Amino acid sequence: MRRDGVDAVIIPGTDPHQSEYISDHWKVREWVSGFTGSNGTAVITLNEAALWTDSRYFLQAEQQLEGSGFVMHCENGPNADTKEEWLEQVLPDGGVVAIDGTLFSAVAVSEMEQMCFNMGFQLATDFAPADEVWADRPARPQGKAFVHELQYAGESVESKLDRVIGIVESAGDEAIFVSSLDDIAWVLNLRGSDVDFTPVLVSYLFVSRKETVLFVDNEKLTDEVKAHLKSCGVKVKDYDAALRYLKDVKESVSVLVDPRQVSDTYASAIATKRFAANPIPHLKGVKNAVQIEGYRKAMERDGVALVRTFMWVEKMAPTGTITEVDVANKAIEERSKMPNYVEESFGMIAGYKEHGAIVHYEAEPETASTLQGEGLLLIDTGAQYLDGTTDITRTISLGNPTAEEKHDYTLVLKGHLALGRAMFPEGTRGVQLDVLARQFLWSECKTFFHGTGHGVGHFLGVHEGPQSIRMNENPVTLVPGMVTSNEPGLYLSGKYGIRIENCILTVDAYQTADFGNFMKFEDLTLFPYDTNLIDLSMMSAQELAQVNAYHKMVRERLTPHLTSEEAAWLAEKTKEI
């Protein structure tokens, strides 16, 4: 910093592709601070070091930062302050704030420029000393890419490229530059193994009618992948060649660049860019018939693996010999036996009793609770199958549920059911439906502080856009083919957490002459709710019928794949209430 005349450096927790899960190569913030949470930004001056994170991670950050010299700051909550306020206090007038412009989106850098201008600082966007100072920095990930076969993807690369270029051209552009890894994987029917949980390959993509170029490290590409790309007319260049390529784009070519996705360094390289939203997330978000059929089959396999996992948990918990971590391992063991299983889609949240109230809890061997034959256990888990991604949460009682536990479980369940059976007209946005999942909690002055639903990828990110079901406005309307989670919850700090989550598919319901077209949801997830936790006196006849119909479907779809012992267990779990 002294050599380069830098007074402060800001280090984010992302990679050049704004990924949710990042590879070790880009864990610079983690290396420099020791803090491993998914959301955190380090700011280092010549004399001080600070780290900002949100309330999910306050406890963890304080523990992990101890002795590091870093001081934790709160992004939200009563003690929140901002990096801007802090920099204004500690930096000299005219100080130089430096970042690595490949790690911040064009929008983020634009906001930062404004901030620096307002405070009289200078912003340098080319400060990337990690290679120099991080002696044993891991190399860029070199996982092998593989073809996502048409039998799973349901649409050829040619067709996808044609649709993408069609939209780009209809907006008056000639090309699009894409840096989001799941979008690239979707367009090219390619998958990779560079990061945990999401089967993407680190790469950039340039698409135009004239040529489509994938920028990727050659080591990733098998002969099969090379042949696949060649047959689709996709050229391959080195990952590091992308920046030069963008600088060489002819001035006559207007390139669509999403300023919230593409890094400032890469966006700035394109002389004739036009900032606009990337259209691929919407194309990718609407699943085709082959993908939908894949989800259905994957959900059956996942349901069978979960029957075996939950049976085991029920049997073992009263013995006092298994922990939260063992539950996660058991699920992986059972899923691994299933055809098409690749990996988990995120680290399992298995939260027993008060751990369940920590929304993003991930059990560690040293601190995991040992299960007993009582109390609530919240399990949020999902898997990547070649033919679909799963994401499910179930909360179960390990014995003798209290009236309060049953009451709260039933409140959450009623909201989950209300959203699940919603019928809604064409043009409806998620924000309009969100209250259906919250209304019963709200009526008792309770709520949950996370979204009700996120998009779910198809053998891609378990969290994807463009739709959502949240309290925040999101202008994207729900359309047939979208897969979204339905996951209301309730968290009582120090006591327990409850969440119930299914993946739901938006489908056409009815066309009416007077009131337009209506849509509804179809449950994709196949696993019973815990009927022991339902307070039947709080349930309407409609709600009981809905649970029974769902349980009947679960039973009918899973039983053919179960042993007689497992089938008996499932029959008991899904018996009519």
Add this chain to the structure above:
Amino acid sequence: MRRDGVDAVIIPGTDPHQSEYISDHWKVREWVSGFTGSNGTAVITLNEAALWTDSRYFLQAEQQLEGSGFVMHCENGPNADTKEEWLEQVLPDGGVVAIDGTLFSAVAVSEMEQMCFNMGFQLATDFAPADEVWADRPARPQGKAFVHELQYAGESVESKLDRVIGIVESAGDEAIFVSSLDDIAWVLNLRGSDVDFTPVLVSYLFVSRKETVLFVDNEKLTDEVKAHLKSCGVKVKDYDAALRYLKDVKESVSVLVDPRQVSDTYASAIATKRFAANPIPHLKGVKNAVQIEGYRKAMERDGVALVRTFMWVEKMAPTGTITEVDVANKAIEERSKMPNYVEESFGMIAGYKEHGAIVHYEAEPETASTLQGEGLLLIDTGAQYLDGTTDITRTISLGNPTAEEKHDYTLVLKGHLALGRAMFPEGTRGVQLDVLARQFLWSECKTFFHGTGHGVGHFLGVHEGPQSIRMNENPVTLVPGMVTSNEPGLYLSGKYGIRIENCILTVDAYQTADFGNFMKFEDLTLFPYDTNLIDLSMMSAQELAQVNAYHKMVRERLTPHLTSEEAAWLAEKTKEI
């Protein structure tokens, strides 16, 4: 137009204050075209004349434009086209499009400039030939202003001015220029009688710490009003002096101007304006304790007048001697006997049978239906009292309701009840609650195409902002003191219309330690639902209890003001179900 080199003139249906109800002086579009609907824009070229309106008015516009030379165009629906497309076809390159800049907001003119630029036209914003060509143009309205006494307003002008200036200054401005008539009336505790239904006075207001000036025709001001204004430190200048005054504002004074409210002509006159949202609607939207108590009393008087009106309708309908128009006149007759009654807050919608399905139906003597002892009658009506504005819709059966009528009525009622009993956390926006009123209709693939709720003024506009309960995003959150309508409906073209509307007050409900503060609604409106139209088999125990509790409140609050015959009628209407 030829003399001034104008190729096309665009004439809107508004006044310089963007009012909902406008005085005859500004009904230029109505004069030139003959079309009287509330939404319509005339465009006249040297050879052609066209008028755009929305689907509510297609039928009416076609009839009223017949023989006028105007051709009707549709703003929405399957045959929609735009003024832009039409102008592009009929105007020569470089043609001059002219408007009266006092009749369009600064935002509207800015959009029009962009449109003209794109199409190669010129825009002239000073074309106002109405005085010249409209021989018997009515004068500007000269209704007398009067003071809205503190006993009704509940807050002094000094206090309001102080709050307004405080907000203006905290945003870095020194003054605000206001053209919205209800905002001016609210700030100054003044009312007027310049237009139907809304007791405002045509005026402009300039507010700063140094001086506050009301621009108004002197003829409106009584000695009492002059003394009131003087005592509040408000200077008075002529209405026509406002433009000059704005041009003379010193360059050092930053003036807040709402570009969606203030006309282009007036906004352009201010050299040092800063465009931002007018803060007064939010201040005005949150009612104080005196206003709330006023609403409660006004609702009692309105309820009593409506008991008498509906009793009369029930008695007379089977005789086949009264029409929809007579219902409106009867309501005015009964309300006129009530203390503090000033006028109706909008023209009554009394829609019998198929007329009820026309959302903005207003009965005319020539075409009004004669009521009979059967069928549904929708009555949407409201009044201006000195202490509050009312807005209520009831749908009643005049005899022998069909199963379908009862089914549909109950669907609408269930939505109305669900919204009315909603509990919701601080920070909730109307869009989040809207589905509560629609969910039961949606579950049968039915809906309604208007908003669920609008703000209601206090002895001011029956429609006001800033909050709403609609499918569209509106970032304004509901806060205690806001009065909003709750009015779901269902309209079956050619058969009947159903709408049920109460005014609801947002109030604090509970503060919780874990989940923040919660709010709820309180019903202000006092009049029974039609229990003959309720399909009891569709109602939950909770819904029945809610109806019974509401009816008990209506009975207890109204009965002390009724004759024994009226009390008996109300007791029957509100008996437990």
